[in-house]
Structures are given as structure tokens and as C-alpha cells.
Amino acid sequence: MVLADVIKRWKQISGHEAYLATGTDEHGMKIQQAALGVEIPPKEFCDNNAHKFKDLAEHANISHDFFIRTTDQEHKDVVQQFWLLLKARAPEGLGLYKGKHEGWYCVSDECFYPEDLVQSSISPQTGRKIMVSKESGNKVEWVREDTWFFPLSKYKEKLLQFYDENPNWIQPADRMNEVRNWVQDHLEDLSVTRPAKRLSWGVKDPEDPDNTIYVWVDALVNYLTTSGFGTKWQVGDKDTGIWPADMHVVGKDIIRFHAIYWPALLMAAGLPLPKKILCHNHWTMSNRKMSKSVGNVVNPFFAVQRWGLDALRYFLMRNGNYKSDSDYANESIAAIYEKDLQANIGNLFNRIARVRKVAWSTIEAVEFAKAGRFGNLGEILSTSSPIFLSLEKSLQSLPEEIRTHMDQNQVNHALQHIFWLLQDTNRFVSETEPWKIVKEQDANARTRLNWVIYRSAEALRIAGILLQPVMPEKATQLLDGLGVKPERRTVEYARPDADLDYGTEAAIVSQKPDAFGSMFPPVAGIELPDFEVVAGMEGPKNRLGRVVLAMAEEIQKAREGEKWRIEKITMKINQNTAISTSKALLVPYEAHHVKQYHAWMQDPDIQEATASEPMTLDEEYENQQSWRTSSDKLTYIVCAPLTDDVSLVKAGTADADPLMRGDINFFLYPFESDDEDIETGTEGWATGEVDVMIASPSHRGQGFGQAAVCALLVYIQKHLDGILSEYGAKELKGLMVKIKEGNKGSRALFEKLGFVQKGEVNYFGEILMTIEWDEILRRDWWKRAEGEFKEVKYEMTLSLSFLFGSAASEVIHGAVVFSRHGDRTTKWYGAQSLTRLGAEQNFQVGRDYRDRYLASDSQYRILGISEDEYKPSQIFASAPDQGILMNTATAFLQGFYPPLADLDPEIASKTLNNGSESQAPLDGYQYVSLHTINDNSPDTIWIKGDDACPKYVTASKSFMKSDVFAQREEDTKEFYEQFYDVLSDGVYNLRPENMTYKNAYNIFDLVNVARIHNSTSPARNVSNADLLQLRTLADSAELGQNWNESDTARAIGAETLSGAILNQLNETVTSEGNLKFSLFAGSYDTFLAFFGLADLLDVSPNFYGLPDYASTMAFELFTDDDTDSFPSDPEADLRVRWLFRNSTAGDLETYPLFGTGEDSLPWSKFVTEIEKRAITDVGDWCTKCGAEEDFCAAYKHDDESAEGESENKTSKKGGMSNAVAGVIGAMVTLGVVAIVGAAALVIMRRKRTAPAGEKSSIRSGSTDGNAAKV
Structure with a gap:
């Protein structure tokens, strides 16, 4: 919504009449299921969500002219009118027809996918194969049903012809290519209804009420409803109001619906097509797709309250782009806030318009310009001081570049150029030093002063005009502060010298201005989550503040309850527990088991039996960590039984590789039923899945599998409350197991335990066997299993000697x-x-x-x-x-x-002398x-x-001035230039001139970190060979600055x-x-x-x-x-x-x-x-560094007085003075x-001799290579 709002506002200040329509899509299977899950009617569910979206639009200052809900009766009427238009084309073979459909359907995406756009994948929940969409990654299911079809395939040539005639119809161009390829290779007739008995929540076919119109047909028609179709105009009318739309702004996940289905449907109805589609990418959190189930979502109300609305809008537009997904992180917002807003815009505004004493004013400076006082700059400005004209190039060229970028919808590039304009202006002010010119007494001093203020004010004025679409409130504050008239805030005035009728008198502020009263006041540190920040703010001053505070208090209560619950169940309930029976030992799946497990999974027979794909060893380690810390899984390694009756099992002993036999896992899912009579009252129910594997053929048939399953089920029964609490469920309804059809041994095992087959063989050749949980407790084998069951403590004691080898007979003393x-x-x-x-x-x-x-x-x-x-x-x-x-x-x-x-x-816990207990x-x-x-x-x-060693800085810089350095810089010039496109977006602000060996470490670090942390960054396309070259060059540059045998000042830190x-x-x-x-x-x-x-x-x-x-x-x-x-x-x-x-x-x-x-x-x-x-x-350091630190005065060497030093004098020798x-x-x-609650073996990079492409992680330096290094 923010991007669409920015574009609308830009069009308005560019002299166009502009309207913005948005709203909520409220029909479909997802809504029906979500409403059922919370046990409220779908309409009430939609009303609640629509209210939230309207609130969000209001608080985000979205200037929408229409907010449409697809449940509005007016819209439903228009959908049915449009539907009948599509049916009317049936005689020509270009309208709807009825038939039978089967295919891969995705509930999450609410669409069918052709066979070549689905693929097998591994469920993170179970490790089993599932079918997913190649586009979205969401799970698909095979569906068969009667349906109405839209003959999309018959519009193939018309669509391709339209794309050829309008090559820039979709922005960016790669999305246009993507759409064209889809139409060329994947176009199939479109199923446009769902059986009403399966999907009741939607618009019914007015002539066939047993069918519900496909949600995407319903949703797309909202644009016509907004424009007055069906009420103000009809097909064939000359005046179609505001239709067709000048632009649809859509996410990449719905480009196919807008760029293929929608134009074909409009062609069928005889209506004009929208003029342009702008397709944006997504925001991720921690470089993962935002998902409530994962918990990596942003509460926009909290974010607005924390950072301020305009600052957040600025960040979203500054970091968002059309090339790749962008990562949302408070660290990034804080960096943008400090660098772009506080240090750049806010700082310049304060320097020019909020002076600390009567020194200058913008109104006087503009009056000088209006009077032509800057006509003969050669006489006014010192010829030896070209700095007075250093801003002119930016001031003359950048505003035009900014306008071009905005006209091309490249908002992030426009903001980057605004940043550069103001950055250059801040530098201009620092170099011309107007506070010194004020004190100069020559005849031209006041003119020079006003020249500096006027050119700086012009940059601010132009930036303020151009920032209005992105930051409407702050831009207004800035322009008001400069005295710019409201009618002169349009794009035509966003050029130098276009307005000579603005300015204000000096706005005097105190000698110590209040930072919290500034344009961009200080904000809370990034270490706190949003809800804690807003909960700690002063009393709410507006409705948003009251809404946010109420939400924060609600979350705080939930967090406290969650903390209590977690403490009660000790986080991972099987973390320190092994299970012992006479036939098997079960131990928690830990990192030291991974190598053996990985070896098992290379066996094609095991892959086939478990419907699994082989993973790399690193992937297995990551998988093990994920499974061990997940609340919806219990994971165990099955081992040979203990030979002694013990109460403690140490890791690496009874579960050493030779004693490992297989694994057994338990997964929890939300309960689902095929029984239509069971639709309510199921909230909080869960279904469990058991998965067992005995790896070696020589150990199969010996009872390990049955012993492991029985032991695990007894454990689950004994700890059921804790397991369900950790998962967030109330009741376990039953168990299931999926077995390959030909795996007779596993089928016999589970039949013996009481499981029965349900349904037919699925797409993967598996059968599903189930049993109700209450039934398990009544089986004959249960009491025997309970009698054999024993829990023993499991202790992780693997030491580094295990990892690094044995020592000879020796003793470490320190x-x-x-x-x-x-x-x-x-x-x-x-x-x-x-x-x-x-x-x-x-x-x-x-x-x-x-x-x-x-x-x-x-x-x-x-x-x-x-x-x-x-x-x-x-x-x-x-x-x-x-x-x-x-x-x-x-x-x-x-x-x-x-x-x-x-x-x-x-x-x-300790007992004190008085008998009381002291608990730490x-x-x-x-x-x-x-x-x-x-x-x-x-x-x-x-x-x-x-640090603070001048001779180190000098010695380090001497390397950068050396012939060796200069030659490397020249040799690598072309190599570094190729990375500008990789690093020119986002918050980096790298310019082409930064892409040299001088910034070897910075460039390597930024590319490498992006490859490690950002799965959608352009840096992911940097080859391993190029990354190795970047690393090698960074190594040479940093080593050169910190070591030289002939100049040991570089090594003073060592x-x-x-x-x-x-x-x-x-x-x-x-x-x-x-x-x-x-x-x-x-x-x-x-x-x-x-x-x-x-x-x-x-x-x-x-x-x-x-x-x-x-x-x-x-x-x-x-x-x-x-x-x-x-x-x-x-x-x-x-x-x-x-x-x-x-x-x-x-x-x-x-x-x-x-x-x-x-x-x-x-x-x-x-x-x-x-x-x-x-x-x-210390004295030696002071002398060698030539340091002038305050403490060095106390450590000056004086041979005459050294002999008589008092014993009580502070020691000068190495060590820490208390x-x-x-x-x-x-x-x-x-x-x-809170950050390091659990440890994990984190592999960043292997030994230096590792092959190219291994992940590494080094510090980031400054552009001159001499910042403090950490």
C-alpha cells in the first residue's frame, strides 16, 4: 500500500489527477478454514480483519480514495454481472464451459498448478516427500471435481500479441519475460468454480448455485466495481469513468493472476485492459519469508509507533526494490534512521534553519538571490576557494535524475539520489564553514555567507518537495520550516532558483537544543523487540498510541504466560532423558549422531523406504538442530539395549556409532477430519505421526522397531500434558503412520499394535494407517510396554579432547x-x-x-x-x-x-547456617x-x-600509499567495478568511485554477509570464484595494513x-x-x-x-x-x-x-x-606511538627520577590496574x-585451505581502511 500511495502522491504533485483504490479480498477457502478454526462465522471474521486493514491504512497515512471489500453487496452484484458476460461468449468458444477437472491444487495459493510447475520436496515437519508449487513452495494436493472452465488457452495468441505491442506493460522487465514464458509454455484452461459443498464462502454462480465462483475472478473484478462498472457504465459505453486503471501495483506472488488471467478475462468481456502493471518483491524477516507459523512477522502498528510513520515509510521505500526480496530488520531501520534521516536531512535542516544565535536566515539569503546579489560570483568568492561552487554540479543534475527515477517508479533510486544531494550539501556546509564567514569583516563576507545559506536552503527545499510522496508529514515540516508556500510545493518548483519567494527569519534554539524536539528524535536501541519499546513509551498521545499500547500490554501478558509455561516444561521435554527397555535404548538425537545418520541416509533402499531425499552433511547438521529445538517434534536415536541397570547414560558411550541402530520420531499436527459432521469443537486437537527406521538390514527383524515404538508411546503418555503444552494443543486425538505399500515388515509391525489402513495408496506409493489415542491404551501390549519402560538421565559430556585427539601424559596448569x-x-x-x-x-x-x-x-x-x-x-x-x-x-x-x-x-540451592534455603x-x-x-x-x-596510536595510523596508511598498493588498485579496477550493481541498492550507498581495492575488505564483507544472511540478495549470484578473489584481495589489503617486517608500528596491537x-x-x-x-x-x-x-x-x-x-x-x-x-x-x-x-x-x-x-x-x-x-x-607504548593520551603524561620516562620511584606508585608494567x-x-x-539460551555448533568457514565458496565472516572497515577494527 505504501508504494501505491507514494506513486499516487507523486502523480499529484506532478500535476496529474490521481486516485488510489485498495481493499480486502475476503472470499475463498483460506478464509473459510481460518474462520472455522476460530469458530466464528466467516463474515464476522472478515469484518474483524477489514477493520484492522482500514486502521492500518489510516495510521500509515495511505491516501486511498476507495476501500473495497469483496463481501460488499455492490461488488457481489458486479461479479455476477461480469460472470454472465463470460458465459455469453460460450457460443463463440471463447466463454465459459462445463467439464471435469483434476490437478494439483494449492489451498494457500488458491489456484491449480500444471504438472510441470509442481515438484517433490521434503516436509520440514517430517522429512518426508510432499508435492509443492515451484513458484510459491506451498504444498499442493491432487483434486478431482466438476467445474466451470474459462478457455484460457484460446487467448494465448491474443495475449502474446498484446505483450508484443506493449513491451513495457509490466515493470520490471524480467517479470514481463516471466509472464510471456508462462503463456508460451504453461497455458491451460482455467477452472473458475469450486463445488459449493466444499467452498460455500464466496459469490455463487447466479445460474448454477451449486458452484462458487473462483476467488480470483471475484477478487480481480473489484477494480471494475471501484470504477463504477455495472452501476455507472456498461460494456460498450464511451465514458467508462476512471477505467482502465493507469497502473496495478501488485506483489510478485500474484503477477500471474493480474498479467495473464485478468487481461484474458477482460478480453472475453469486451473491456479495455489496464495500462501498466508494477510488480514489487516481498519483505522477508531474517532473510526468511514472513510467516506467522515461523513467528518472523512484523506488527506494523508497533513498527509505526516505534520508528515514526514517515521514518518507516522512508525505510520501506529506500530498501525495497524490484530486483529481489528485501530484508526487514530493526538494525537496518536504525542505520537508515541515523544515517539518512538524523545525520543527513535532520542535521542539515538544523544547521540552516535552526541556528543557535542570530547569525543568518534563509529569508535574507533568498532575498540576496532575488535581488541579483550573486550575479558576479568571481568577485564575491575567492578564486582560491573552489569549495564555494562545489555543490553546483549536484544541485543542477541530481534533481532531474530524481524526477526521472520517480517517473520510472524507481523510488529507491530516487531516495538514494536525494540522500546524495543532501550528503553533498552537508559536506558543502562543513567545508565553507558559514559560522566562520559570519566573523569575517571584508565587504563581500555577508554575500559569501548568504550564498552558502541560499544554496544549502535550495537543496533542502528541492529535497523537501521531492520527499513529499514518501514522507508527507516530515516533508511538510521541513518546507514549513523554510517558509515555502503551499502552492509552490509541486515538481515544477523542484529545481534550483525556481522559487525566490520563501525563507524564514532565524529560528533561535537554545545552546543545548533538545534532541527529542528535533525533526528525527532519538529512538530506542535495536536490542529490544518492538512491543517492549512501545510498551515503555510515555502515555499515548493519539488513537494509534492507545491502540498500540493496548496490543503491547496484551502481548506482554501472553509472553509472561508463555515464559511460565516454558519454565514448567523445561523447553524441550526430552532434552536430558533417555528411554531404556530390555530390547532398545532411545537417546535424544544430538549433533554427534549426525555423521552416522548421514551415512545411513546414503543408502538408496532407505531413501526409498522413507520417501526421503539425500542431504549434504551440513544440511543434516542444520536439520538436526532444527528438529531438536522444535516444539512439534520428538526425535530419538534407537540404540542397542543397555547391558547394565544404570540411572545415567553419558553421550558418546551407550550411543556411540557402533551401537546406533536407527531413529524414531514423533510429529504433531493440527487435527483434521474428513467427517463433515465434525466441524466445530476441534480447536486445540492434535494428531501425532510416528516414524521409525532401523537402518541396518542385519538389525531388522530383531524387535528393535517394535520396542522403540512401544517405548516412545509410553513416554508420550507419561509426559502428554507437557508435550501438548509445549506444542500449544489441548488434546491428542490419534496417531498415524505412513508406510510404503511394499514395506511388509513395517505394515505388520503397526497392524500388530492396532493401527488400521485408511484410504488407498497415495501419489507417493504410501498407505496411511491410523489409530485413536484412547484405543492404544486399551491394547494388550500396553501394560507389558509400561512394565519394561524406564527413564534414565542423559548427559552431554563430549569434550574437546574427543574432537581434537588425545594428549600425552601431561598436566595443564593455566x-x-x-x-x-x-x-x-x-x-x-x-x-x-x-x-x-x-x-x-x-x-x-x-x-x-x-x-x-x-x-x-x-x-x-x-x-x-x-x-x-x-x-x-x-x-x-x-x-x-x-x-x-x-x-x-x-x-x-x-x-x-x-x-x-x-x-x-x-x-x-544452598542451606544457610540458620537453616534457611537460598535459591540462586x-x-x-x-x-x-x-x-x-x-x-x-x-x-x-x-x-x-x-587504537589511538598515531604512528600505527601513519604506518598503516603508508601501505595504502605504496607502489604495491597502487599497482593492485590498478590491476583490480575492472574486477571491482562489476560489483557496483550488487551493492548499489539498499542502505550501502556505495558509489562507483567506492568500488576499488581501497575498499577491498568492505566490498568482500558486504557481499559475503549478504550471501550468508540474505537469500534474495543479488550477492547470491556472485560466483564462488569471484567470492574467493574478493576474499584473497581483502586478506592482502588487511595484512598489509597490520604487518610489515620493516615497520613494526603496524603490529603494535600484537x-x-x-x-x-x-x-x-x-x-x-x-x-x-x-x-x-x-x-x-x-x-x-x-x-x-x-x-x-x-x-x-x-x-x-x-x-x-x-x-x-x-x-x-x-x-x-x-x-x-x-x-x-x-x-x-x-x-x-x-x-x-x-x-x-x-x-x-x-x-x-x-x-x-x-x-x-x-x-x-x-x-x-x-x-x-x-x-x-x-x-x-605503558610508557614504551606512549613513546613508540607518539601518543598524546592524557594518561601518557604520567608515564613519561625520566631516568633521573626513575630510581627513586615510590613502591606505592602505580605500576607501569603490563597488566590491568584495578x-x-x-x-x-x-x-x-x-x-x-536471552540471546544465547541454547548452543549450536555454528559452521561459518572451514580451515583456510577450504575450497572457494565456503562461508566466512570478517569485520567491516571504513572507506579509508583506518577505522577501529572489530
């Missing part, structure tokens, strides 16, 4: 880990934050190091470290006070020391101290030594980190192992610098490129014996090894440091080597708890 953050929002948007995926990655890394250093069964366990409960004296963690790095460390620490209740509920909050969440360092602290150098590492390891040694583990969270540039500094570049190709998200390096302090105490002679017995892990998917591998070729070094040799490379003194290090408690750590 470790220091440096970790890069996980996946994050790109720097190109401005503000950065850790994504949910990134938090999961860092959480996973923490959990992996927990398995290595804390697990009792790990050969790498740190001696004496507390396995479960956090001990402050043993752990040190630090991060700069940047949100992304603090959250990185916090997520890591959550995995390292998870809530105590996850480990042992008894630990989370949040299930024993552990508040691991995180020392944070701000930029004003000398401790900031240890983790981010290159030198200071080396000092911090040495300090922490030395603390472990001097405390005789009391400090056991240290964590630093930092950024990729420090990794690169360390690779060079530690002589690793020739050791492995891993070290020539950027480390992936969540990569880590670890320094381990160990002895080569198995003693249980700290060595008495550390220099003789202790050794240090260095390990690196690239991403969460790589192996933790040992590499030789400092060119020694040794996998580990004696402690004394390690200290000697790292001291050669480390900065261990006086300036912060401690992050509940406020920060709680903010991450």
Missing part, C-alpha cells in the same frame, strides 16, 4: 585465550552489535573450552580448576568497553561457566566478573594497542597483547597456579599483527588471511608429567604451547611460535622470545542471556 567476536552487523551500517548467530558462536567457543579445560574426563583439564562453580580467584576476563566485545566475552563466559542448574540443580536466581546463573577498559585508561593498550599474555602467564607462575584461566576479547587486526610478529606466516596458509568470526588463540602452560601439584622449579619443568582455532568449525591445532619449529617451548625460552616482541610498559578496570555485572550479562 591457559590464556584471546577470542575474536562472533557474527555481527556490518560496520557499513554504522553502529555494530553482536548478532544472535554471533552470540551463539562465542557461547559455543566458551562451551568447547569448558569441555577442554574444566570437564573432569578431559585430559586437558587445568589442574585444580573448579569444574562447575565459578571461583573468582581462578578466572580473569577482560574486554574493551565496546558493546560488541563485552558481549563477546560475556557469551564466552556463559558457555565456560553455565548456570548451575544446568549442571546440577542442587548446586543452585535465573537457575543459578553465574556472574563471572568481566573487567572492562575504557579509552581513557592506560590499560586500554593491552587489548587494543593500535606487541601490547604479547605483553598482556606474558603478564597473565607470569601471574599463574608466581601464584603457583592459583590464576588458572584468562580471557581477552578483541578484534581481527590483533590476530593479523600477531601472525606476523610471531613468525607464523610461513607456518600455515591460515595466517595469511583474516581469522573467521569466533576464532581463538590459546597459550597453555603445562608440564610433561602427571603430577598433581604445581612444579617446584617452573623454569625447568614448565612449557608453553600455542594453539589456534579458525572459527567454531576448525580444529584447535598446535603451531610452532617465533620460527623455532618446536610445538612447545620451555617457559624460560618462551619468556625470552616473547619479551623480544612485547611491549610491557583502579581503572570496570566490572560488568547483571546489567550487561543479563542482556546476553
